[in-house]
Amino acid sequence: MSSAGVALSSIRENDALSPIRFHGRPALFSEESILIYLTVAGSVIPMRVLESDSIASVKMRIQSFKGFVMRRQKLVFEGRELARNNCLVKDYGVSDGNVLHLVLRVSNLRAISVKTSSGKELEFLVERCRNIGYIKQQIAKKDGAFCDLKDQELVCNGKKLDDQRLIDDICEARDAVIHLLVKKSAKVRAKPVEKDVELSIVAADEGIVDHTGVADDYGEGYEFMSRKPPDREFWIEPFKVNPRIELSSVIKSLISVTFDGLEKGNAPVRTSEGSGGAYFMRDSSGNKYVGVFKPIDEEPMAVNNPQGLPVTVDGEGLKRGTKVGEGALREVAAYILDHPIGGPRSFSSGEIGFSGVPPTVLVKCLHEGFNHPQGFEYSLKNVKIGSLQMFVKNYGSCEDMGPRDFPTEEVHKISVLDIRLANADRHAGNILVCKEGDDSRIKLVPIDHGYCLPEKFEDCTFDWLYWPQARKPYSREILDYIRSLDAEQDIAILKFHGWNLSVECVRTLRISTMLLKKGAERGLTPYAIGIMMCRPTIKKESVIEEIVYEAQEAMLPGMSEEAFLEYVSEIMDRRLDEVSV
Numbered sequence: 266m267s268s269a270g271v272a273l274s275s276i277r278e279n280d281a282l283s284p285i286r287f288h289g290r291p292a293l294f295s296e297e298s299i300l301i302y303l304t305v306a307g308s309v310i311p312m313r314v315l316e317s318d319s320i321a322s323v324k325m326r327i328q329s330f331k332g333f334v335m336r337r338q339k340l341v342f343e344g345r346e347l348a349r350n351n352c353l354v355k356d357y358g359v360s361d362g363n364v365l366h367l368v369l370r371v372s373n374l375r376a377i378s379v380k381t382s383s384g385k386e387l388e389f390l391v392e393r394c395r396n397i398g399y400i401k402q403q404i405a406k407k408d409g410a411f412c413d414l415k416d417q418e419l420v421c422n423g424k425k426l427d428d429q430r431l432i433d434d435i436c437e438a439r440d441a442v443i444h445l446l447v448k449k450s451a452k453v454r455a456k457p458v459e460k461d462v463e464l465s466i467v468a469a470d471e472g473i474v475d476h477t478g479v480a481d482d483y484g485e486g487y488e489f490m491s492r493k494p495p496d497r498e499f500w501i502e503p504f505k506v507n508p509r510i511e512l513s514s515v516i517k518s519l520i521s522v523t524f525d526g527l528e529k530g531n532a533p534v535r536t537s538e539g540s541g542g543a544y545f546m547r548d549s550s551g552n553k554y555v556g557v558f559k560p561i562d563e564e565p566m567a568v569n570n571p572q573g574l575p576v577t578v579d580g581e582g583l584k585r586g587t588k589v590g591e592g593a594l595r596e597v598a599a600y601i602l603d604h605p606i607g608g609p610r611s612f613s614s615g616e617i618g619f620s621g622v623p624p625t626v627l628v629k630c631l632h633e634g635f636n637h638p639q640g641f642e643y644s645l646k647n648v649k650i651g652s653l654q655m656f657v658k659n660y661g662s663c664e665d666m667g668p669r670d671f672p673t674e675e676v677h678k679i680s681v682l683d684i685r686l687a688n689a690d691r692h693a694g695n696i697l698v699c700k701e702g703d704d705s706r707i708k709l710v711p712i713d714h715g716y717c718l719p720e721k722f723e724d725c726t727f728d729w730l731y732w733p734q735a736r737k738p739y740s741r742e743i744l745d746y747i748r749s750l751d752a753e754q755d756i757a758i759l760k761f762h763g764w765n766l767s768v769e770c771v772r773t774l775r776i777s778t779m780l781l782k783k784g785a786e787r788g789l790t791p792y793a794i795g796i797m798m799c800r801p802t803i804k805k806e807s808v809i810e811e812i813v814y815e816a817q818e819a820m821l822p823g824m825s826e827e828a829f830l831e832y833v834s835e836i837m838d839r840r841l842d843e844v845s846v
């Protein structure tokens with residue numbers, strides 16, 4: 266979107282966000298400074314920046330002056346995310362008068378810390394849409410002493426909180442932890458702690474609010490599909506491109522339990538995180554999230570994107586080499602290609618894959634609660650196609666905590682997936698932190714694969730590269746898994762599922778798999794392999810891009826793809842040998 270697309274006349278230049286100082290003079294007057302406009306949630310904010318400012322420093326200033334936490338900001342210019350914090354404003358071609366879109370990824374969960382009157386501290390996460398009554402119920406569940414909800418009193422800033430009060434309304438600082446103190450009835454106090462708020466309740470046991478997934482309570486069958494809109498006010502069914510595909514019981518149950526929730530009137534809940542439309546689907550009780558639905562027409566830069574991102578002009582998605590409207594296919598592809606240790610799962614198997622991508626399926630779904638800017642009616646034309654992924658109970662994402670405690674094998678299994686699929690969107694927010702087993706071991710669950718298998722490697726980014734675990738060698742088990750991978754088989758599986766892969770996507774999958782296998786064979790760490798796929802700066806090509814260009818240069822007219830890949834293989838060997846010595 267160009268600057269012409271936004272009405273700016275009412276904004277005086279002097280109002281620009283924090284004129285920065287440059288060599289002792291206000292940068293407003295510096296020749297290098299430019300005036301850009303940030304659109305966010307319907308308003309336009311003028312901002313003076315230097316072309317030599319890094320993206321990180323621009324985000325930092327937005328944080329300082331507007332309070333939006335830096336890691337939750339996504340800046341988009343001309344359909345491209347300014348994802349590299351170390352790059353400069355001018356690297357992205359941003360110049361005077363340009364409009365940048367600021368998307369804020371606000372967490373759906375609020376961290377709540379509960380202190381009991383006996384001094385015990387509990388921590389849990391709760392959805393922003395929950396109310397105080399719900400918190401009281403959770404406390405009652407954990408501590409028999411408070412089973413009578415009337416016994417509990419919650420206070421914030423000296424004021425008693427009504428049961429109907431929403432968590433999201435308690436504290437304006439959107440990401441701050443809410444501190445609660447639990448007491449019986451009236452003796453409760455709360456005080457603000459910097460941006461945080463301290464409330465009072467009385468509870469005893471530690472515990473986390475349960476958003477348990479559907480893993481062990483699925484239903485079966487598709488009786489519900491016999492009646493379609495406009496006969497029905499909601500609808501969901503699998504979108505099978507190849508009718509010969511048999512869905513696993515896990516996938517059938519995911520759809521079935523989502524249907525039950527819609528039938529009971531539990532509307533989808535739009536998550537405020539993410540740059541596209543993503544909806545939490547609930548079960549029949551309305552208290553559990555069971556799936557996450559991402560419609561293709563609400564992807565970033567698609568026509569019905571709810572975040573107000575401009576519609577794509579050339580069809581390209583937020584990441585180079587991807588197309589708007591293909592995100593759901595890529596989400597499903599990541600699940601299909603995430604084979605379990607023993608190899609590709611049979612169609613009817615719901616076994617979780619090696620890297621733990623949650624079960625994901627393409628569905629058609631109708632509901633008034635999705636984004637319908639043109640209005641809504643119960644007809645087939647309002648049915649949305651998108652990916653439905655099983656909701657995974659989590660304790661936040663890797664963005665919310667330091668990587669120190671992540672088990673090495675958990676980081677490694679994600680590195681395998683990302684390298685294989687040349688993921689162009691592996692930021693820490695796209696890895697959920699879960700716990701399993703009696704000892705609450707940390708398990709990392711990769712989500713959001715809408716930008717995997719791009720047609721070019723330009724935007725590959727892996728946040729885990731900078732975590733210490735990435736510098737450790739792969740274990741024998743992981744090396745065996747990598748050895749078992751077969752790009753040709755993967756291509757055939759995707760085609761069977763109905764994804765008509767472009768030549769470029771097929772090439773990406775082949776080259777990435779080749780790099781992973783060759784690198785692992787040489788004993789390289791995930792870091793050493795992964796770094797070859799990522800550009801050091803936006804302008805400097807990555808090693809993998811250099812390999813591809815060199816092979817392209819060596820090609821003679823009429824040579825086959827096979828010959829091209831042989832060149833790639835030879836050049837890759839040479840480049841890897843340079844790294845290995």
Ligand SMILES: Nc1ncnc2c1ncn2[C@@H]1O[C@H](COP(=O)(O)OP(=O)(O)OP(=O)(O)O)[C@@H](O)[C@H]1O
Pocket residue numbers: 370373536538539540541542543557623654655656657658659690694695697712713714715
């Ligand atoms: N399978 C899942 N289980 C639990 N929560 C999920 C799942 N998938 C997504 N979420 C939640 O929904 C939010 C939005 O989903 P997602 O990140 O996939 O959307 P997006 O629009 O593609 O985001 P981004 O801007 O990061 O590309 C996530 O941050 C996460 O909190």
